[in-house]
Amino acid sequence: DSGVTQTPKHLITATGQRVTLRCSPRSGDLSVYWYQQSLDQGLQFLIQYYNGEERAKGNILERFSAQQFPDLHSELNLSSLELGDSALYFCASSVRIDGELFFGEGSRLTVL
Amino acid sequence: AQKITQTQPGMFVQEKEAVTLDCTYDTSDQSYGLFWYKQPSSGEMIFLIYQGSYDEQNATEGRYSLNFQKARKSANLVISASQLGDSAMYFCAMRGQGGGSQGNLIFGKGTKLSVKP
Numbered sequence: 001d002s003g004v005t006q007t008p009k010h011l012i013t014a015t016g017q018r019v020t021l022r023c024s025p026r027s028g029d030l031s032v033y034w035y036q037q038s039l040d041q042g043l044q045f046l047i048q049y050y051n052g053e054e055r056a057k058g059n060i061l062e063r064f065s066a067q068q069f070p071d072l073h074s075e076l077n078l079s080s081l082e083l084g085d086s087a088l089y090f091c092a093s094s095v096r097i098d099g100e101l102f103f104g105e106g107s108r109l110t111v112l
Numbered sequence: 113a114q115k116i117t118q119t120q121p122g123m124f125v126q127e128k129e130a131v132t133l134d135c136t137y138d139t140s141d142q143s144y145g146l147f148w149y150k151q152p153s154s155g156e157m158i159f160l161i162y163q164g165s166y167d168e169q170n171a172t173e174g175r176y177s178l179n180f181q182k183a184r185k186s187a188n189l190v191i192s193a194s195q196l197g198d199s200a201m202y203f204c205a206m207r208g209q210g211g212g213s214q215g216n217l218i219f220g221k222g223t224k225l226s227v228k229p
Contacts, residue, residue: 103157
């Protein structure tokens with residue numbers, strides 16, 4: 001158990017819908033990262049927050065947004081969902097910018 | 113731009129034997145970190161081992177060791193005495209220190225390791 005909690009574990013929805021994925025980092029970790037894992041794209045970095053502020057942005061679509069709240073939990077919002085958004089979405093946290101990332105178990109999103 | 117290359121999509125190893133998973137990287141950063149993660153079929157990403165670019169000795173963690181050859185830009189993972197539970201996807205990753213990549217990791221495509229009894 002990495003100590004990173006993600007909910008929900010599985011989510012099935014339809015095209016055009018909006019979903020929210022939630023992440024609670026390990027206790028004391030200030031950095032939260034979101035990754036998308038799909039068969040064709042592999043593990044893609046989406047976005048990073050550090051202590052509530054956006055720190056780095058990767059290949060995140062404009063339909064996606066995220067935030068980190070004062071209690072350090074984070075949410076990833078996916079809107080206008082398309083079939084290609086079906087993937088495993090990981091949240092990870094680290095206590096230091098240069099430390100290893102600890103991953104949650106992921107949220108598997110299926111868009112039908 | 114930073115890049116991680118894992119050239120072995122899949123590998124087989126006999127139980128109790130050692131196996132090396134290849135990883136090469138490309139970066140213009142002088143300071144960087146290299147990581148290996150394991151992803152079993154259940155899906156979670158498990159951190160295995162870390163090597164800093166300025167570390168003079170190869171990192172070791174139990175049965176895992178990292179064969180770091182800086183001049184060749186390679187960071188191969190060596191698993192000794194393979195066990196059936198080692199069957200999984202293995203990802204090499206790198207963190208750079210410059211620009212926007214201040215904390216996130218760049219991952220390779222992965223190598224699927226299958227351990228045969």
